[in-house]
Amino acid sequence: MTTPPTGAPDHTTGPGRDSTSPGRTRARTSWTSTRSRLAASSRRGGLLPGRDALVDAAFTVVLVGLALVGFRTDFAGLVWVLPAVAGLVLGLLVTHVTTAYRLPIVAPLAAVTVLYLLLGGPLAVRRDLVGGVLPSGQTFLDLADVSVHGWKRLVTLLPPVDTGSGLLALPLIVGLLGGCVTYAVARRWSSPYAVLPAPLVLLALGIVLGTLEPAALTVQGAVFAVLGIGWMVARAARTRAPLQNGAGQRTRYGIGAALVGIALVAGYVVGPLLPGAGSTTRLVARSHVVPPIDIAAFASPLAGYRKYTEPNPSALWDTPLLEVQGLPAGTPLRFATLDSYDGAVWGASERANSGSLVPGAAFQQVGEVVSTKGPGRKVEVQVSVPEGGYGDVWLPTAGTVAGVKFEGRRADTLAGRLWLNIDTNTALVPDRLEPGDRYTFTAYVPPTQEKMPTSLPIDQSSLADEIDTSFLDAKLDAFTGDAADPWAQFTAIAKVMASEGAYTDGGTENSVERYYLPGHSLGRLARFVGLAQLAGNDEQYASTLALMANRVGVPTRVVMGAITPDSGPVRGQDVHAWVEVRDSQGQWVPVLPGNFLPDRNKKPKELQTKVEDRKVGALVPPPAGVNPPSVLQGPDQAQNATNLKKPPKKLFDPSAWPWWVQWLAVLGLVLVALTALYWTIRGLKAWRRRRHATRGPTASRVAWAWADLMASARSYGHRIPRRSTRLEQASAAGGPVDLRPLARSANGHVFGPGEPSADEAAAYFAATTAARKDLRANADFWRRLRSDVDLRPLFTRGPAKVKAPTRAATPDTPSPAQPTPVGSM
Known part of the structure; x- marks a missing residue:
């Protein structure tokens, strides 16, 4: 580029710039550089x-x-x-x-x-x-x-x-x-x-x-x-x-x-005085996200307790349910902790504990490791489901769960849909366990206490305040006697139940015991405590003990599970229901069935069964108006449970395709996305170029057409200086396409004495379009591709709007140079 002769106008300053102050020009040049x-x-x-x-x-x-x-x-x-x-x-x-x-x-x-x-x-x-x-x-x-x-x-x-x-x-x-x-x-x-x-x-x-x-x-x-x-x-x-x-x-x-x-x-x-500065609660997403799990859709295991008893059509009394290794004998194996009673059933609640990291969320999805720690020693327990064994949504665990790892053909499915309540340590897999499923859980298991402690500082409250259990008061007075503090009253109730009550699972079809129906609704428990002698099984005894304990201010919940046998698998005869009491430290102390359940061989008195024979109508509990939480209609969960399995895989399920088809599908999606992105960018640039060529003052249209041409030249690899005149930019472009005639024509249209006509502006736009095509034709494939996807022209700031001259053109004023077709250069 040649140096302009002395006295020639300085194109670097541009129209309207003050070139008379050397100091100001040097400062501006230094600022620009x-x-x-x-x-x-x-x-x-x-x-x-x-x-x-x-x-x-x-x-x-x-x-x-x-x-x-x-x-x-x-x-x-x-x-x-x-x-x-x-x-x-x-x-x-x-x-x-x-x-x-x-x-x-x-x-x-x-x-x-x-x-x-x-x-x-x-x-x-x-x-x-x-x-x-x-x-x-x-x-x-x-x-x-x-x-x-x-x-x-x-x-x-x-x-x-x-x-x-x-x-x-x-x-x-x-x-x-x-x-x-x-x-x-x-x-x-x-x-x-x-x-x-x-x-x-x-x-x-x-x-x-x-x-x-x-x-x-x-x-x-x-x-x-x-x-x-x-x-x-x-x-x-x-x-x-x-x-x-x-x-x-x-x-x-x-x-x-x-x-x-x-x-x-x-x-x-000032910081402590700002709004929200005094709050100790952080605003995080998990505090406002409700986990997509509806506990009410899953039946309470206690509602189907009788399918594990004998005699029963399910015949699970002597059937191996679970193979358990690593858990000491006599340790409670929890199916579910039931901490909510609605008058029809003890079920798992959806309320979260106060110390949860996720306020408002009870059951939360977990992975293989759970960041919890509880009392007792850490054990690793292997559990497998034999043929014809346990098949429910409630995952058997023990103690304080610290992790669960699934194995077998359904390991990924079960692991991806594992939910846990860290307060009750109740685990849930909506896909249900099936024969052949295996898993290993890590837990902190305290030593098992078969006998109740003589004294226990308890946290006096109630989990069943909303339910009217005043029908228990008559029995409470008789069971508690002279006991003063709540724990003494609780132990007195448990001892009376174990010593004076009778055990029955409903007997055979023709037995007089068949009138002792399953269930633990308010109607069923009212009949249970209304007899001269209590008669029922774990379901009625544990439910009644929990309600009586809450009635006297001892926070108590029901647990459904099994007591691990000394040897062999867990069978239906090992399944029981027991209660847990919360002490003053917030820990839940289990009270096993041996403390409140009568001997299994102690049957109801024959005179009482005959009386119940005449009152059979009164023993049938009234039907519930709506399904209570955590229970499905009917006492037998095995016969009435909703099908909670996933639907079978379909043809359009990508996970069922061969790996090479998945590769091709991903590659196809990527190509489609890149193609759509390519044409979107080109379309936006063409729209922007056409928009500026047809709107505003005609001089501004010409200036925009030149600016768009320079942006395209940069995207094709030409080094175009930004702060220079149009002639300098055209010279810097170089190459087989001479852009200097277009630069002179643009200067004539913009700086000329008259406003160019719309036809002249359209003709100039057509000339720059032809020049752009010539630039593209002289570029290789990769430069053309880079130019097509270059986003910089979309964000390039164009020249300032050029105002029309205030004085009219005279016949002596030279007309702006007409653009010369690039093809003839």
């Missing part, structure tokens, strides 16, 4: 980063890393660190390479997507890998599913989540996108403030996805704020013009330090 230094450093084409790039990379790593610390409370241990750090580093490297080679911003986003699919398997999912390294079709499906639905599963799972859930892909996603977007903004935009929104969004995301326990309060608060301000200050120093008033670097640093000090003092003083 320093502001463009950041963008120019990323367009040199080299992979070796400069000082500014290293500073931006360091701040990106630190700030995004601090935001990723929010996952600490979501996952068990430090397993989340590897995918999070790997994602951050890979996102940073990919963005650096694509920025160094001046690729559009869509390039690093596409690259991190590919890296997520290729490396997400070994880094996060770690299942269904080919050779333990290469991803399979199922791996791709799992990664895609986690990227869409994993966020909801994370906030509904009981924290901390274990590695087997597949949700480690979420820290990988956040690390990849966080490193990519933050560093890309830092290297492509010179604004000091543009770099902070992305890390702030990541920080807020980590808090929202976290728990009520802060991950790192000081680090994510004060340290993040100080580093963020420091980064903005460092970037602002790059674009600061040289000062002419003598103010030096020390002065600026002093002013900055003083401002930071004022901000810290103001935050310390």
